[in-house]
Amino acid sequence: xxxxxxIAIFIFAASFLxxxxxxxxxxxxxxxxxxKIPAGWRKIDRPYLLITKxxxxxxxxxxxxxSIGKAFRYTKKKMQKEMLPEExxxxxxxxxxxxxxxxxxxxxxxxxxxxxxxxxxxxxxxxLGPKGNEFHTLYYGFLKADTFFNLxxxxxxxxxxxxxxxxxKRMMHSFEVFKVPAA
Amino acid sequence: MITxxxxxxxxxxxxFSLGLTTGCATPPxxxxxxxxxxxxxxxxxxxxxxxxxxxxxALESTGFIYPDHELEEYLNKVVATLQAQSSPFDQEIRxxxxxxxxxxxxxxxxxIIYIHTGLLARMDNEAQLAAVLAHEMTHCIRRHALRAFxxxxxxxxxxxxxxxxxxxxxxxxxxGFSGATAAMRGYVRELELEADRVGxxxxxxxxxxxGEALSFFERMIAxxxxxxxxxxxxxxxxxxxxxxxxxLQNLFASSYNNRNSRIINSEIFLAKLNKLYLDNAGLxxxxxxxxxxxxxxxKYLRIKxxxxxxYFLLGEIYRQRGQADDALNAIKFYNHAIFLDPTxxxxxxxxxxxxxxxxxxxxxxxxFESCLxxxxxxxxxxxIQAYLKQCAQDGEG
Numbered sequence: 102x103x104x105x106x107x108i109a110i111f112i113f114a115a116s117f118l119x120x121x122x123x124x125x126x127x128x129x130x131x132x133x134x135x136x137k138i139p140a141g142w143r144k145i146d147r148p149y150l151l152i153t154k155x156x157x158x159x160x161x162x163x164x165x166x167x168s169i170g171k172a173f174r175y176t177k178k179k180m181q182k183e184m185l186p187e188e189x190x191x192x193x194x195x196x197x198x199x200x201x202x203x204x205x206x207x208x209x210x211x212x213x214x215x216x217x218x219x220x221x222x223x224x225x226x227x228x229l230g231p232k233g234n235e236f237h238t239l240y241y242g243f244l245k246a247d248t249f250f251n252l253x254x255x256x257x258x259x260x261x262x263x264x265x266x267x268x269x270k271r272m273m274h275s276f277e278v279f280k281v282p283a284a
Numbered sequence: 285m286i287t288x289x290x291x292x293x294x295x296x297x298x299x300f301s302l303g304l305t306t307g308c309a310t311p312p313x314x315x316x317x318x319x320x321x322x323x324x325x326x327x328x329x330x331x332x333x334x335x336x337x338x339x340x341x342a343l344e345s346t347g348f349i350y351p352d353h354e355l356e357e358y359l360n361k362v363v364a365t366l367q368a369q370s371s372p373f374d375q376e377i378r379x380x381x382x383x384x385x386x387x388x389x390x391x392x393x394x395x396i397i398y399i400h401t402g403l404l405a406r407m408d409n410e411a412q413l414a415a416v417l418a419h420e421m422t423h424c425i426r427r428h429a430l431r432a433f434x435x436x437x438x439x440x441x442x443x444x445x446x447x448x449x450x451x452x453x454x455x456x457x458x459x460g461f462s463g464a465t466a467a468m469r470g471y472v473r474e475l476e477l478e479a480d481r482v483g484x485x486x487x488x489x490x491x492x493x494x495g496e497a498l499s500f501f502e503r504m505i506a507x508x509x510x511x512x513x514x515x516x517x518x519x520x521x522x523x524x525x526x527x528x529x530x531x532l533q534n535l536f537a538s539s540y541n542n543r544n545s546r547i548i549n550s551e552i553f554l555a556k557l558n559k560l561y562l563d564n565a566g567l568x569x570x571x572x573x574x575x576x577x578x579x580x581x582x583k584y585l586r587i588k589x590x591x592x593x594x595y596f597l598l599g600e601i602y603r604q605r606g607q608a609d610d611a612l613n614a615i616k617f618y619n620h621a622i623f624l625d626p627t628x629x630x631x632x633x634x635x636x637x638x639x640x641x642x643x644x645x646x647x648x649x650x651x652f653e654s655c656l657x658x659x660x661x662x663x664x665x666x667x668i669q670a671y672l673k674q675c676a677q678d679g680e681g
Contacts (some may be wrong), residue, residue, distance in 0.1 A: 178572045181606070187667045195570040229346055233476040239365035242420060 124241060128281060130168050132248040137275035139268045141242045145266070158234075160265050167249045177201035180249045186213055189242055189249065190222035203236075205226040217276050219243040237262040239269065243277060252276060329393070336392040343398075350381035350401055350560070362410060363397065363417045369489035370418075370482075372387040373425045379417065381560075385567035385576075387504055391420040393429040404557060405564035406504060407419050407579045410549035414490065415497030419483035426482065428475045433445050475526065480528055495548030505529055507576075555558055558587045565597050574605045595621040596631050603634060611638050628658040633668065640671055649675040 108260050126135050127150045130206060138144070142152040142162070149165040151157065169180040173196045196205050206228045214223035221243025230236055235258055242251040254269035256262035343349075359379040367377050377395045382388075385402040392398075397420045423429065477642040488494045505525045512622055563582040569579035581597050588594065599617035615638060622629040638653030652668050652675070662668065 107667070176570065185637070185641065187637075187664065195572075199571050204348060206347075213670045218416050233342065233346070 127164065127166075130166055130248050131281055132166060132245055132250075133281050134164065134166060134250060134276055135275075135277045135279065136252075136272060139272055140154070142268075154265065158257050160261045161224055161250070162253070162254050162269055164252045164276070165250070166234060167251070169244065169247050170251050171177070175201065178215060180244060182244065182247065186220055186243065187211075187223040189244055190224055193240060193242060193251075194224060197226060197228065197238075202231050205229045214241055216241050216243050217278075218272065219250070219278065221250075234258070239266065241273060248279060328433065330428070332392045332429055332433065336394045337395070340392060340396055344380075348382050348384065350383040350563070352381065352559060355381060355556055355560060357415070359399070359417070362414055363421060366414060366418050366421055366486050367614075370427050370486050371419060375424075377421050377424060381581040383563070383567070385564055385571055385573065388506065389416050389420050391423045391429075393424060393427065397421065397424070400561055401564040401567065403504075405471050405561055405583075406507070406576075407500060407553070407569075408550060408583075409496060410553040411492040411496035411547060412488070412500040413553065414487045414492040415483065415494070415500060418486040418490075420481045422479040422486070423475070424477075425480060428479065432475060445620055475648075476528060477531055480532055481535060484532065484540065484653045488540055491547045493548050494540040495546075496537060496548060498536050501525075501529055501532060552612075554587050556585065558584055562591075562593055562597060565601075569597065569600055569604060572604075574601045577601050592621045592625040592628050592631075595624065596628060596634070599631065599634055603638060611642070614638060627658050629655050629662060632658065633662075633664070636671065640675070645675040645678050 118235060125133065126133060136150070139154075142154045145151045145153060145157060145161075149163060151161055151163050153159070153161045163207075167180075172179050173192070176192070176195050176199050178192050178195065180192060184192075185216065193271060194208060194211065198201065206226060208224065208226050210223065210225040212223055214221050215233055221241060224238075224240045226238050226240070228236055228238075236255055237259060238253055238255045239262075240253040252273055253263075254262075256265065356379065359381070363377050363379050365375065374394060375395045377397060379397045379399060381404065382398050382400050384400045385405075386400055387403045387406065389397065389399040389403055399416065399420075403416065404413070407416075432473050464549070484497060485492050487497065488617065498505070508525065561580045565577040565580040568580065578598065581594050581601070585591065585594050595617045598612045599621065602614035602617065615635055618631040618635045621628050622635075632651045632655040636648045636655060639645075639651065640648035649672060652672050655662065656665065656668055656672075
């Protein structure tokens with residue numbers, strides 16, 4: 102019996118560790134990234150990196166490398182190689198403003214930002230979700246070659262935003278881009 | 285490839301279509317009550333009205349309402365003219381405008397009509413507006429929401445169809461249940477045809493030219509078919525829309541062919557909508573619909589030929605579209621905006637951006653500097669300072 106309990110504890114600990122700090126490399130396209138997942142956060146199965154601590158509607162961090170040729174869902178606009186960070190930021194704001202699931206979008210900040218040596222932008226927005234709940238999103242993005250990288254922290258309300266914003270910023274400092282060797 | 289949600293939708297839509305062809309469900313028997321001073325209704329209608337009022341409150345708190353009191357007054361005046369020619373409803377029909385670039389209008393069962401800026405911006409005159417309002421008003425007066433709701437025995441299937449249909453459409457999630465039911469009428473062909481037929485009769489009785497309804501609907505269907513805007517409640521599916529156009533053409537040919545001395549009211553309409561044209565052009569630019577945006581700005585310029593913002597927006601259309609020669613056209617319009625108002629900082633900055641991207645640092649610096657001089661606390665100050673820093677590092681260009 103004691104043995105079974107130990108095995109159960111081991112399996113639980115192993116699965117917890119693998120969820121809480123998956124680490125590793127997330128890869129898509131010719132450029133990819135590495136980022137350190139904060140302790141206590143778990144990965145959600147998505148075609149991009151999405152993590153949460155208490156549930157995605159309370160707080161989530163999303164990190165994505167997106168091919169610039171891929172049109173955005175609502176505006177159908179595409180990033181272009183020669184875009185300035187400000188133009189890329191405007192495209193993201195346009196996409197949020199055109200998102201059918203959100204209302205009352207407010208842009209609290211839109212400014213240039215350096216994301217671990219990459220010149221990009223940061224935008225801070227608030228909006229209402231479909232059920233009238235308020236969300237805060239801090240969005241960083243930059244273009245590198247044919248890829249648009251973005252890191253965003255979304256929290257359900259100001260309280261959750263304040264609670265984990267520093268964790269997000271620490272995670273952002275661990276973010277690194279590398280070129281995927283040709284196969 | 286058909287995705288899972290599409291398959292789900294097709295399946296549900298199939299069930300829904302069965303409901304259409306196999307006849308009506310028996311309306312639930314329930315106690316009649318008053319929903320307003322004079323309208324007698326059963327429990328289900330009371331529920332629809334109560335939900336409508338709640339959901340309108342929620343919808344209007346989301347920041348979607350277009351704040352133009354004068355325009356709202358004008359729309360309400362037009363709808364009052366139409367209501368005077370219609371069957372009694374004993375409730376004043378009111379119109380509100382939603383800040384959204386899509387081609388939609390919908391009515392809640394309690395007589396509140398919402399019309400999108402996108403649909404208004406495509407209109408050229410009051411007769412076209414009357415056509416849309418008379419159509420929507422008919423939905424209220426003929427209690428179409430209630431009739432659609434009662435039609436289906438299995439209301440959960442009905443609601444799932446509603447939900448799925450609306451999930452494809454902008455702001456739908458904020459409309460709630462009764463709004464969704466109202467919107468769903470767009471997919472009940474028989475009710476749409478009735479609203480078209482009665483709407484045409486009402487607008488003609490009010491003195492408007494019904495030919496404008498036909499030409500406007502034809503133009504909008506063509507725009508939708510070109511793959512532009514997303515599914516529209518007002519025009520319904522393409523198939524339904526085509527049938528509706530054919531019916532309107534037949535009605536027009538048989539009953540309304542005499543277009544002499546009919547009201548069109550282009551000038552007053554353009555004057556009342558002028559600000560909306562520019563605001564909606566901004567929304568169209570945001571969604572990458574540059575052609576529609578340009579048409580709206582050009583309409584606006586017919587009323588106010590010397591408007592700085594209109595020329596700035598024309599510049600934005602070309603700069604953001606980014607095709608060959610677009611940068612030159614953009615600069616031409618920005619310069620005209622500056623000619624009209626030398627302090628228009630956004631135009632200074634936009635010209636700076638074009639030069640900056642072309643590597644013309646000296647020119648870029650000049651425009652960025654003038655922008656900051658004119659507006660030292662500009663919200664994009666940090667970006668402009670970064671550009672100036674880069675210009676200084678790169679030297680003359």
